[in-house]
Amino acid sequence: MLLASKSIYLFMRKVLATMLFLSVFIIPVSHSAIEEVHFDNPIDAVRYKDMIAELRCLVCQNQNLEDSSAPLALDLKKLVEELIKAGKGDQEVYLHLTERYGDFVLYKPPLKGTTYLLWFGPLLFLLIGALIFFGQIRKRNKPTENN
């Protein structure tokens, strides 16, 4: 019994050691896959990072451009980089993309006629809830006042 559990322990230790050893090779590989984009101006680098986090990858719709390595996402990131380097402002970059892909490309939907319910819906529901809540309280308090 004791011998068996000891051999299992030794085996597991070997497996773990091997995995640990192999992980050394994995980590540098995954790091080299991330391509750093270089900007001369550090502000542009921050703008780039912020913008690709706000833009949707249209192929993998629940990811932003930053997280995605789909070919189209890479192309769009390159495009954002080029537009920034061409001196375009944030709004111009967003406009360039929404003119081609629509508002869907933005993670944050713009405030306009068709999106009022989307933006203010939660507030509306909160208001309805509050009305019902206070209505109930007033109803409960009434009988005691009458007594």
Place this chain on the structure above:
Amino acid sequence: MKFNWKISLPIVFFLVLVALLAFGLKNDPRVVPSVLIDKPVPEFTLANLHTGEQVATEAMQGEVWVLNIWASWCAGCLEEHPYLNELSKTDLGVPWSLVGFNYKDTDLEAKAWLNKHEDPYHQIITDPSGRTGIDFGVYGVPETFVIDKKNRIRHKHIGPLTPEDIENTIIPLIKHLAAES
């Protein structure tokens, strides 16, 4: 029976919610409606696959044309290809042309693919970098645009075309647009 709103209201609310969710299920989230509908075709100058000549946007004007975005690496393109072969052979009785838009591909692979599967296109333009594709709002190949005589985009189909799509939408639209002045 007296209308009891205290019980009815949550039920009504629930039914409205179910209706909204059912409507949501019917929509295909992968189909993003194009903002380019009724807008002019983006400006481009791209090389013709066979001749290497530069083709500009203006050169396409004057005739109804169908722009089919495809690539040799694209599985959906192979799916719709037989129907495009058939469409290009069909006499619609009106002048129109089927233009291939070879997206992010190499000329060599594109030509080999066409040799193998037949070439239905009257003309093919190539966009190896995919930059013009972005101008067209391309995000998943195959995609198909129907463009009128004045070079305005009038319809966009996302994903492989089915015989029904061609029969019920593409062909009637080509005929309709060809009749426009």
